[in-house]
Amino acid sequence: MKIAVLPGDGIGPEIIAEAVKVLNALNLDLQMETAPVGGAGYEASGHPLPPATLKLAQEADAILFGAVGDWKYDTLDRPLRPEQAILGLRKALGLFANFRPAICYKELTHASSLKPELVAGLDILIIRELTGDIYFGQPRGRREAPDGHFPGSEEAFDTMRYSRPEIERIAHVAFQAAQKRDKRVTSVDKSNVLETFQLWKDVVTEVAKQYPDVALDHMYVDNAAMQLVKEPKRFDVVVTGNMFGDILSDEASMLTGSIGMLPSASLNDKKQGLYEPSHGSAPDIAGKGIANPLATILSAAMMLRFSLGQEAAALKIEAAVQQVLADGLRTADIYSEGTTKVSTAQMGDAVVKALASV
Ligand SMILES: NC(=O)C1=CN([C@@H]2O[C@H](COP(=O)(O)OP(=O)(O)OC[C@H]3O[C@@H](n4cnc5c(N)ncnc54)[C@H](O)[C@@H]3O)[C@@H](O)[C@H]2O)C=CC1
Ligand SMILES: CC(C)CC(=O)C(=O)O
Numbered sequence: 518m519k520i521a522v523l524p525g526d527g528i529g530p531e532i533i534a535e536a537v538k539v540l541n542a543l544n545l546d547l548q549m550e551t552a553p554v555g556g557a558g559y560e561a562s563g564h565p566l567p568p569a570t571l572k573l574a575q576e577a578d579a580i581l582f583g584a585v586g587d588w589k590y591d592t593l594d595r596p597l598r599p600e601q602a603i604l605g606l607r608k609a610l611g612l613f614a615n616f617r618p619a620i621c622y623k624e625l626t627h628a629s630s631l632k633p634e635l636v637a638g639l640d641i642l643i644i645r646e647l648t649g650d651i652y653f654g655q656p657r658g659r660r661e662a663p664d665g666h667f668p669g670s671e672e673a674f675d676t677m678r679y680s681r682p683e684i685e686r687i688a689h690v691a692f693q694a695a696q697k698r699d700k701r702v703t704s705v706d707k708s709n710v711l712e713t714f715q716l717w718k719d720v721v722t723e724v725a726k727q728y729p730d731v732a733l734d735h736m737y738v739d740n741a742a743m744q745l746v747k748e749p750k751r752f753d754v755v756v757t758g759n760m761f762g763d764i765l766s767d768e769a770s771m772l773t774g775s776i777g778m779l780p781s782a783s784l785n786d787k788k789q790g791l792y793e794p795s796h797g798s799a800p801d802i803a804g805k806g807i808a809n810p811l812a813t814i815l816s817a818a819m820m821l822r823f824s825l826g827q828e829a830a831a832l833k834i835e836a837a838v839q840q841v842l843a844d845g846l847r848t849a850d851i852y853s854e855g856t857t858k859v860s861t862a863q864m865g866d867a868v869v870k871a872l873a874s875v
C-alpha cells in the first residue's frame with residue numbers, strides 16, 4: 518500500500534508528523550513517500566505542484582495531505598500560489614466527492630460553540646462536490662467592463678457552472694451514503710437566485726427517485742447556514758456544491774469543538790483518495806507546536822477505511838482518539854477548565870499510546 522505524504526505549509530508538517538506517527542504504530546505494510554507541495558513546492562522547484570509530486574500522487578493508492586498556503590505568497594500570480602496545488606491535485610485525480618463528517622465527540626460537547634444539548638450525539642456528513650462550481654469554472658479573469666453598472670471600469674469575474682453528469686454523480690454518492698446512515702439527504706442550493714443551482718435542484722430531485730428509501734429535502738444555503746447553528750441535529754447527509762460546501766463545513770466544524778477536529782476524504786470513482794484535515798495551513802499558529810493534529814489523524818483513519826481496505830485499523834484509530842479525549846487531553850483549541858492542555862506532539866504520542874489499549 519503506497520501512500521504519498523504531502524505535508525505542505527504552515528502547520529501542515531506538524532500535524533502530518535503526528536498522523537504518520539500513528540500510522541507507523543499500527544505496523545501495517547505501508548510504504549510512505551514524502552514530497553513538497555504548496556509553498557514548499559514553490560520554494561523547492563518554482564511550482565506549487567511540482568511534476569514529481571503530482572506523479573507520486575497519481576501513482577499512490579492514497580494521498581495524505583497536510584495543508585498549503587501562507588500570506589507571504591498572496592502577491593504571486595494566481596497559478597503560482599500554494600492553494601493551486603490542492604485545487605490542481607483534486608482536478609488531476611478527479612477527486613469529485615469530498616466527505617466531511619462533523620461528529621461531536623461526547624467529551625467535547627462543552628467545547629462546541631453551541632449549547633451542549635444542541636450538539637450531544639451530533640453526526641452530520643457533509644458531501645461537497647469538489648471539482649466543479651465557481652472554483653474551477655471558466656471563463657474567469659479581469660478585464661475592462663463591457664457592460665454592467667460601471668462600463669469601462671476594471672472588473673473581475675468567475676464563472677459558476679455545473680453540468681448534469683457532475684451533479685448526478687455527487688447526488689448518487691450522497692444518496693448511497695445516506696442509505697448507510699439515517700436515510701435523509703438535505704440538498705443545499707441557491708436555486709431561488711442562481712441558474713446553476715436550479716439545475717442542481719432539478720437533477721438531485723430526479724436522482725432521488727432511484728432511492729425511494731431515502732428522504733430528500735431542499736434548503737437554500739443561507740437558511741442552511743442558520744439551521745446549522747439553530748438545530749444542527751436536524752441534518753443527516755448534506756449534499757452541496759464546492760463553494761457552499763467549503764463554507765458550511767468550516768461552520769459545522771465549530772459544532773464539533775474546533776476546525777482541528779474535522780477530517781476529510783476526497784474520492785474519485787476509483788476509490789483513490791486524498792485525505793486531509795478540513796482546515797488550512799493556519800499560519801497564525803504555525804511553528805508553535807499547538808495545532809490540533811486530530812483532524813489529520815482522523816483523516817488517516819478515513820484513508821485506511823476508504824482507500825486501503827483496513828477497516829479494523831481505522832476503527833482502532835478512532836477509538837484511540839476517543840480514548841485520549843476521555844482521558845482529558847486537549848490541544849489549546851479544544852481546551853476547557855478541568856482538562857489537560859497538551860502540545861501537538863503530545864497529542865500524537867497519546868493517540869499512539871492509546872492504540873495499545875483500545
Ligand atoms: N486544503 C488546504 O490546504 C487549505 C488551505 N487554506 C489556506 O490556508 C491559509 C490560512 O487560511 P485561513 O483562512 O486562516 O484558514 P485556516 O483553516 O488555516 O485557519 C483558520 C483558523 O483556524 C485555526 N486552525 C486551523 N487549523 C487548526 C488546527 N489544526 N488546530 C488549531 N487551530 C487551527 C487557525 O489558527 C486560524 O485561527 C491560507 O493560505 C488559505 O488559502 C485554507 C483552507 C484549506
Ligand atoms: C484552496 C481552498 C479551496 C481549500 C479550502 O478551503 C477547502 O478545501 O476547504
Ligand SMILES: [Mg+2]
Pocket residue numbers: 763764767795
Ligand atoms: Mg475550506
